[in-house]
Amino acid sequence: QQQVKQSPQSLIVQKGGISIINCAYENTAFDYFPWYQQFPGKGPALLIAIRPDVSEKKEGRFTISFNKSAKQFSLHIMDSQPGDSATYFCAARGTSGSRLTFGEGTQLTVNP
Amino acid sequence: ETGVTQSPTHLIKTRGQQVTLRCSSQSGHNTVSWYQQALGQGPQFIFQYYREEENGRGNFPPRFSGLQFPNYSSELNVNALELDDSALYLCASARWGTGELFFGEGSRLTVL
Numbered sequence: 001q002q003q004v005k006q007s008p009q010s011l012i013v014q015k016g017g018i019s020i021i022n023c024a025y026e027n028t029a030f031d032y033f034p035w036y037q038q039f040p041g042k043g044p045a046l047l048i049a050i051r052p053d054v055s056e057k058k059e060g061r062f063t064i065s066f067n068k069s070a071k072q073f074s075l076h077i078m079d080s081q082p083g084d085s086a087t088y089f090c091a092a093r094g095t096s097g098s099r100l101t102f103g104e105g106t107q108l109t110v111n112p
Numbered sequence: 113e114t115g116v117t118q119s120p121t122h123l124i125k126t127r128g129q130q131v132t133l134r135c136s137s138q139s140g141h142n143t144v145s146w147y148q149q150a151l152g153q154g155p156q157f158i159f160q161y162y163r164e165e166e167n168g169r170g171n172f173p174p175r176f177s178g179l180q181f182p183n184y185s186s187e188l189n190v191n192a193l194e195l196d197d198s199a200l201y202l203c204a205s206a207r208w209g210t211g212e213l214f215f216g217e218g219s220r221l222t223v224l
Contacts, residue, residue, distance in 0.1 A: 043215035097208055102154030
């Protein structure tokens, strides 16, 4: 099963709040889990990524938490800003090069 | 270092026609992959190219075909266009095996 399930579909957060987006996967062969940010009319931009041998990775205001036994991972955006308003996609890579399986996306709105 | 560039940015075709989309990889990258992103959905893997050969294909019919050139640029060809082919087509490049995909801004195809 190659599916990656993402929730919520949309999220509204106040400026300065924490945004949390969750993803779950089924294929235990996945070995790399990136998050992408996409603005309207633009291509997805790599935000942060984690490998399954690590439980957490932090880069600035962005943190990935990874639970291998539950086959779940999440993106936390601390101190959310209006400029963070975008669509966020989780993804997972199998063992074949550049093949990513994407979640359905979460539309984040950060109100000023 | 130049990023991934795609052309054309927008195009309109009629059902049954053929289309060719082009992509220039980011400098230093030897793998290119193509994704289809329907409105409001996550990107779907079409195929990837490494060393000028197709190396992995998603659930897309043979009328979707591609090429990778010695300079690592690539083309996506779609024959016998159908209305459902209307989407944003994304090209991504990477160094083989890293999983770190860098996307272009996409080509928006509308089939009438």
